[in-house]
Amino acid sequence: MAPSLLGNAAAQTTRPPDPEVLEAQVRRMLKDPRSEALVQNFAGQWLGLRKVDGITADPSLFPGMDSELKRAMREEGESFFRAFLNEDRSELELLDADFTYVNDRLADYYGLPRPGSASVTRVSTGDGRRGGVLGQAGVLAQASLATRTSPVLRGKWVLGKLLCQEPPPPPPGVEALPTQVPPGSTLRQITELHRANPACASCHDTLDPIGFGLENYDAAGAWRETDNGSPVDATGNFKGVSFQGPRELATILKGDPAFATCMTRQALAYGLGRALTDEDEATVRYVDTRFSAGGHRLPELLVAVALSDSFRNRCPVPAAE
Structure with a gap:
């Protein structure tokens, strides 16, 4: 505020x-119209919407991620938050609302019907892929690397932004994961090998099981069914509770x-x-x-x-x- x-x-x-x-x-x-400051400043700071325009997805891998699309992603998040300011609804629904805001360009990106507008417009979502902050490409892309997804960054975003449980920094001298997944491997496979190192497990055991639940979204926030040619495995675990995919993760977080x-x-x-x-x-x-x-x-x-x-x-x- x-x-x-x-x-x-x-x-x-x-x-x-x-x-x-x-x-x-x-x-x-x-x-009052001045309440727009809450959207621009509070939501911009809390949900990272200020960072969306600066997303740096690798253009050779994600050529569709241009300034126009990033602007629509930011406006999606702002309009979504504004709805909770103006409407009589529980803010807990930030996680699993059955609507979002898209223009024609973002609707195409999401695979939703076009609203017939260059401005973001409220639309219903019912396929389990969008709706709620965890399904917004602007959030997902800011918690990714330029070349690939990052269960670590996404797990950290969920813990820090949504639960105020900021994880500790990684210990010094720990070797980082590769910025690109080797051919024939999935990110989950190379992450699990990395986590076998006890020095790495201290962070990854907490963050990865959350972030893997969002693996159906690529580094630019688009939905995908495969990772490097293999089916995406979006199973995860949060505080001992297993879940499958972003909607089940949202349900668990909403109840916490x-x-x-x-x-x-x-x-x-x-x-x-x-x-x-x-x-x-x-x-x-x-x-x-x-x-x-x-x-x-x-x-x-x-x-x-x-x-x-x-x-x-x-x-x-x-x-x-």
Whole structure:
């Protein structure tokens, strides 16, 4: 949440505002066109949408990944997040919503019916390949290498962005996987050989079983059935629960309480303009409780952040509008 938005809704005096007044101001401003700052800044930072225009997929391997397509991918993510700001729906559906936003170019890329528009338009998804943030090419491509997918980067993205469980960095001196899969091999095969090294297993045992569930998407986020000529194996495991493919992974993550709490932490950190510390844990619990009681709706999360003591006491006092 952009401090410029909620900061303007805070007290117009040097004292913290009355909670009822502040809540009314926040709800009013969330309906104002200036709430677009939440999409551009909060979603851009949290989901990495700011990085989509800079995706560097190898043009010799992914010639369709041009600036026009990347722009559509970014706008898909922004429009998808905006829907949760404007509609009465649980933010938990960010993971498994049955709709997305595409223009004709992105629809062709996804294999969806064209909406007949150069601008991204809301469409239904029902084949299990798209819908939800884990099916968006802009997210998938930013967590890939230029030449191939990366279960490590995708597992790290899921843990860090969706569960706030940032994995530790790899130990020094560990040999990296090749940037291209050798002929006749699959990425899963060479990764499992790599993981046999105990020094490598410390990271890979946590990240790979998540990232492999997204292997049906290539490095540029397009759906694929084969990897280097062999059928894609998209089986994975999360906290001891086996799953098959992105939709089952999304279902498991949606049911994990850490997902909702991570949304709370991401919103609070953005609102405060800093990383959270141990001293913020009481505030996290307060905001998380209100977020849950509000049906996990995005406006309720933003109001809860604005009403928290941490946010009210850190807001600079703006000039009166």
